[in-house]
Amino acid sequence: MLRRYSDSVNTFRAFISRSGRYKGQDRDTVTKHVNLMQGLLALTTKLAPEYARDDSLRSLIQDKFGEQLREMDSRDSVQAENAFKSLFKENSPGFVNSTAPNYDGNVDSFLDLSRLQLNVLVRTCSLLVALFLTSKACACTQP
Secondary structure, rough: OOHHHHHHHHHHHHHHHHHHHOOOOOOOHHHHHHHHHHHOOOOHHHOOHHHHHOOOHHHHHHHHHHHOOOOOOOOOOHHHHHHHHHHHHHHHHOOOOOOOOOOOOOOOHHHHHHHHHHHHHHHHHHHHHHHHHHHHHHHHHOO
């Protein structure tokens, strides 16, 4: 994960806003990709909320992924991590491994790479949840 949240938000926003103009035979494919990008946009804006300035996209995400976003904000770190995991698993693309597979072993390299990316996300999200809980605790104790 490169943590280039501003670039990803801009890319998702541009694709989602232009998808309504597409007319053709592959409309179902475009709709499927738009739904996946909306999920990734929800995840990205939760990781870096300062980049989510567009109110129309924010309301679209809130309508579609409201329950998962509320779980991400919960005080229970396990529930928040599970919400991040489920949103990532449902909407992430397949990852391409740049090395040749091990044909002699039983290891599925695709699953290993996907699991690695999920672990990186979980570490990032656990830090985010810990920071969120710490800031909430500090705000409650200040007079």
